[in-house]
Amino acid sequence: MFTSQLNPQQRADALSSLATEEFDILIIGGGVNGVGAALDAVTRGLKVALVESQDFAAGTSSRSSKLIHGGLRYLEQYDFKLVREALRERELMVSTQCPHLVKPVSFLYPLTEKVKERTYVGAGLALYDALRGMKRALPSHKHLTGKTIAAISPSLRQDIITGAIRYFDAQVDDARHTMMIARTAARHGAVMATGVRVDDLIRNGKKVIGVVATDTTTNKKIKISAKSTIMCAGVWSDELHAQFGLTPGYTVAMSKGVHIVLPGDAIKSKDGIILKTPVSVLFLIPWADQWIVGTTDTPYDGDRTKPLATQEDVQYILDQANRVLDPQIKAEDIVGVFAGLRPLVANKTGSATTKLSREHTVDRPAPGFVSLAGGKYTTYRVMAKDAVDLAVLDLRRLVSDSVTDKLPLIGADGYFALVQQSEKIAEKYSVPEATITHLLNRYGSLIEEILGIIDADGSMSERLIPDLPYIKAEILHAVTHEGALSVEDVLLRRTRISFEDFYSGSEVAAEVADIIGAELGWGTKERSASVKSFLAVIDKEEEALLELVNS
Ligand SMILES: Cc1cc2nc3c(=O)[nH]c(=O)nc-3n(C[C@H](O)[C@H](O)[C@H](O)COP(=O)(O)OP(=O)(O)OC[C@H]3O[C@@H](n4cnc5c(N)ncnc54)[C@H](O)[C@@H]3O)c2cc1C
Numbered sequence: 195m196f197t198s199q200l201n202p203q204q205r206a207d208a209l210s211s212l213a214t215e216e217f218d219i220l221i222i223g224g225g226v227n228g229v230g231a232a233l234d235a236v237t238r239g240l241k242v243a244l245v246e247s248q249d250f251a252a253g254t255s256s257r258s259s260k261l262i263h264g265g266l267r268y269l270e271q272y273d274f275k276l277v278r279e280a281l282r283e284r285e286l287m288v289s290t291q292c293p294h295l296v297k298p299v300s301f302l303y304p305l306t307e308k309v310k311e312r313t314y315v316g317a318g319l320a321l322y323d324a325l326r327g328m329k330r331a332l333p334s335h336k337h338l339t340g341k342t343i344a345a346i347s348p349s350l351r352q353d354i355i356t357g358a359i360r361y362f363d364a365q366v367d368d369a370r371h372t373m374m375i376a377r378t379a380a381r382h383g384a385v386m387a388t389g390v391r392v393d394d395l396i397r398n399g400k401k402v403i404g405v406v407a408t409d410t411t412t413n414k415k416i417k418i419s420a421k422s423t424i425m426c427a428g429v430w431s432d433e434l435h436a437q438f439g440l441t442p443g444y445t446v447a448m449s450k451g452v453h454i455v456l457p458g459d460a461i462k463s464k465d466g467i468i469l470k471t472p473v474s475v476l477f478l479i480p481w482a483d484q485w486i487v488g489t490t491d492t493p494y495d496g497d498r499t500k501p502l503a504t505q506e507d508v509q510y511i512l513d514q515a516n517r518v519l520d521p522q523i524k525a526e527d528i529v530g531v532f533a534g535l536r537p538l539v540a541n542k543t544g545s546a547t548t549k550l551s552r553e554h555t556v557d558r559p560a561p562g563f564v565s566l567a568g569g570k571y572t573t574y575r576v577m578a579k580d581a582v583d584l585a586v587l588d589l590r591r592l593v594s595d596s597v598t599d600k601l602p603l604i605g606a607d608g609y610f611a612l613v614q615q616s617e618k619i620a621e622k623y624s625v626p627e628a629t630i631t632h633l634l635n636r637y638g639s640l641i642e643e644i645l646g647i648i649d650a651d652g653s654m655s656e657r658l659i660p661d662l663p664y665i666k667a668e669i670l671h672a673v674t675h676e677g678a679l680s681v682e683d684v685l686l687r688r689t690r691i692s693f694e695d696f697y698s699g700s701e702v703a704a705e706v707a708d709i710i711g712a713e714l715g716w717g718t719k720e721r722s723a724s725v726k727s728f729l730a731v732i733d734k735e736e737e738a739l740l741e742l743v744n745s
Contacts, residue, residue, distance in 0.1 A: 198381035198604050200373075200677030202714060208243075208387040209409060212418045217243045217385070219585055220405065220420035222392045222434075224248075225255035226372045226571055228426035230578030230598075232386065233379040235424075237601060238582070238594045242384040243418065245407055247391035248499070249683045250376050253428050255571065256369035256687050257501075257534025259453065259477055259489055262287055262296050262572045263363040264325065266468070267475055269318050274325060276553055280572045281326040288364050289331040291602055294609040294638030295374060298332050299365045299480065301466040302343065302358040304350055304518055312337070312357060319361050335361040347463035351520045360465060365479065368571060369687035370636060371603075373676055378603045388677055390416065395423070395438045395563065401588075402562035411679070422588040424581050425565040428537045429498050435559065442559040446567050447538045448495065452507035453488030455530035455693050460523050461485050469518060476514045482663070484529070484694060487515055494535060501533040502734060508742050525743045530693035531735065539568035556580045562588050575599070605638025612639055623648055625655045625665075632663040643675055644668060658705070659698045664689045666709060673710045681706050681728040692732060696739065703728050 197204070219235045221228045224246025236242040246252070264281040287296040303319070305311045319335040326332075338358045343350055350358075380386050389410045396404040396417060404419040427434050431446040461467075467478040479486045490507045508525065516522040539555045554569030554577045566581040579596040586593040612619070612634055620627040623645055633641045647667040648655045654667035672678035672688035684706050685692045685699050692699040707721040716724070 196381055196383045198377040199675045200377060200380060200386060201674050202679075204380070205387055205389075205677070205679075208385045209390070209416065211385045212243055212245070212387060212390070212407075213416050215241075215385075216419040216421070217241050218421050218589055219243075219582070220245070220418055220423045221426060222405070222423065223253075223426040223428065223430075224250040224372070224376060224386075224388060225253050225426060225428050226251070226368070226375065226574040227428070227566055227569070227577055227581075228424075229372055229375040229379060230574040231424050231426055231566070231581050232384045233375055233382070233601075234575070234578040234582045234596050234598050235585075236379050236382045236384040237597050238586075240586075240589075240593065242379070243420070244376070244379070244384060244386050245390035245392060245405075245418070246388045247410065249388050249679070249687060250677060251369040251372035251687055253430070253498075254534050254537065255372045255428075257451075257532050258368050258571050259451075259479065260365050260368050260481075260486065261299075261363055261477065261479070262366050264322060265570065265572075266318065266322060269321060277322070278325045278327075279576060280570060281322070283572050283575060284364050285326055285329055285331045286599065287366075289329070290606070292371065292374065292606050292638075294605050294635060295371050295603070296364050296366045297635070298362050299466055300360055300362050301468045301477075302338070302347055302350070302360055302463070303468050304343070304355045305357045305359070306354050308356050312359070315359055319359055322361065332362040332364070335359055346465055347467065349462040349519050349521070350467070351518050355518065365481075367636070367690065369690070373688070374603050374605060376677070377675075378601075381604055386677070389679060392434070393437075400561055402560050421562065422585040423563050424585050425563070426567075426581070427565070428567060429535045431537065431565060431567045433498075435565070438563075440559040440563065440565075442557045442565055443542050444555045444557060444567070445540050445542065447493070447540060448498070449536040449538050450492050450494040450501055450507070450533055451489035451536060452503040452511065452531065452533045453486050454503075454508055454511055454528050455481070455532075456485040456487060456523060456527050457529055458483040458485065460527045461519065467518070469514060471514050476511065478515060482694075487511055487523070491536075498535060500731060500734065501535050502738050503531045503533045503742075504738070505742050507533070528739065528743065530696045531739055531742075532693050537567050554580075556584050558584055605640040608639040609634065612641065619645070623655065624652075629655070629663065629665060633665075633668075636668075640675075644671055647671060647674075658702055659691065659695060662691060662695055662698070664691060669706055669709045670713065673713045678710065679714065681710070681724045682731060684710060685728060686731070696732075696736060700729055700732050700736075
């Protein structure tokens with residue numbers, strides 16, 4: 195009945211629906227919370243639309259540590275409810291909701307002292323395991339001796355590490371996961387449009403009855419009617435509340451978090467590593483054949499759209515990681531850097547409208563308008579449900595409960611069976627089995643969409659860059675099925691080429707523009723404009739990175 199495909203024709207249809215129909219719920223913002231709210235609302239049987247000013251996950255939701263976790267550090271703050279909730283979501287995602295996207299990852303917690311530290315950390319990890327309840331998709335923690343660690347993680351300094359405890363969490367390509375939730379919402383009938391910025395609210399008396407928006411590709415204004423609007427604007431929340439003349443019960447401060455990306459051989463370890471730092475924790479996370487290391491936590495008040503890493507950020511990460519590493523990691527090893535902004539919610543005292551939990555806030559600063567901010571990526575589904583529960587009060591009718599805990603994302607269906615058939619599929623399409631594995635871990639059973647492209651043109655099974663697993667069919671597919679509208683969308687978010695191989699990203703930008711240009715109806719002018727705009731983003735980051743390496 196509905197299609198999950200997001201492409202130029204679907205976007206044109208969405209723009210026309212936005213201008214002519216009335217929606218039960220309109221969502222502002224296509225980060226994980228916004229797309230989660232769209233999926234939650236549409237699967238309750240409501241008429242739903244979502245508008246995103248840039249691209250899906252263009253804000254914080256493409257720049258996280260990419261961990262689906264309970265958050266070990268919250269145990270130290272005795273926030274058991276929060277940890278239990280996040281662990282429940284983790285188990286759900288790994289087992290049924292999106293096992294094609296969310297994968298278990300093991301971490302070592304290195305110990306430098308033999309008895310006291312092991313007892314303390316061991317008790318914490320036993321509690322972490324216990325809090326996930328009876329349904330257990332991941333193995334329990336395990337104590338390891340110094341000798342075993344030398345074999346698992348030769349890069350850990352043998353002179354100071356006396357032992358370690360191994361525990362499990364999970365990881366995800368956040369931008370891909372967010373886009374897959376968006377596709378799932380579209381599959382159930384939600385009208386989804388990127389490149390649509392909300393500028394103002396439409397009111398009838400005090401009640402918000404819609405928004406005035408701009409199609410950023412044409413600068414055309416659109417009036418969108420909705421009985422209830424939910425804003426999921428992350429670090430843009432304060433700015434938009436002020437622009438809309440709303441006084442919410444909370445404010446959102448920004449904190450910058452930076453990660454560096456290193457080649458696989460920079461750290462010799464079969465497991466990830468978590469380190470306690472003076473202010474928080476540092477993760478050394480395996481990312482396919484590479485490592486992501488971070489993060490920092492510093493107050494920020496600059497440009498929300500493109501936060502950049504500074505030399506101090508990177509030096510802090512190197513210093514903290516090098517406390518336990520031998521050989522040490524160096525600035526010149528770095529192949530990529532990315533920075534994200536945490537939306538940190540602070541409650542305004544005396545506000546009666548705010549329902550604040552320690553991590554996220556759902557507020558209703560005006561009739562017909564709900565806003566949601568804060569929280570973690572891992573618990574997006576719970577936050578989305580909370581926001582929709584509040585927004586439906588404005589519909590003044592009985593609305594069904596959320597069903598997203600029982601709803602697999604698209605691509606999950608049949609994934610485990612396809613994994614067992616990967617050799618056969620590789621043979622049929624004459625591609626290496628490693629390519630099929632790569633595709634299954636990014637598309638699940640939607641792999642057939644990619645294989646269809648290869649069937650039509652065998653050359654689309656070639657890699658775009660020899661050292662990275664992405665094939666040309668994925669670049670085209672990003673536009674025909676995943677809503678990409680620019681070179682930047684493809685290289686920054688549908689694939690992660692721009693941080694996995696910083697320098698090659700700019701080398702293939704023109705080829706990417708050629709592959710996607712035909713689908714997007716581009717001539718030479720539009721192709722070079724999209725390349726130029728991507729290079730402008732990359733050049734700034736490259737400049738910052740080169741400054742670090744050469745300093
Ligand atoms: C460094 C870092 C590491 C993190 N690591 C983890 C982790 O490992 N695990 C975890 O669980 N969580 C993690 N988090 C937290 C997590 O990433 C965030 O909580 C989550 O991504 C926030 O999603 P969001 O949808 O609220 O915001 P965003 O993803 O920022 O989405 C807001 C969207 O609103 C859009 N928007 C803004 N203005 C308008 C407008 N006028 N009209 C239309 N759209 C608009 C923006 O373009 C943006 O796409 C991390 C965060 C950071 C910064």
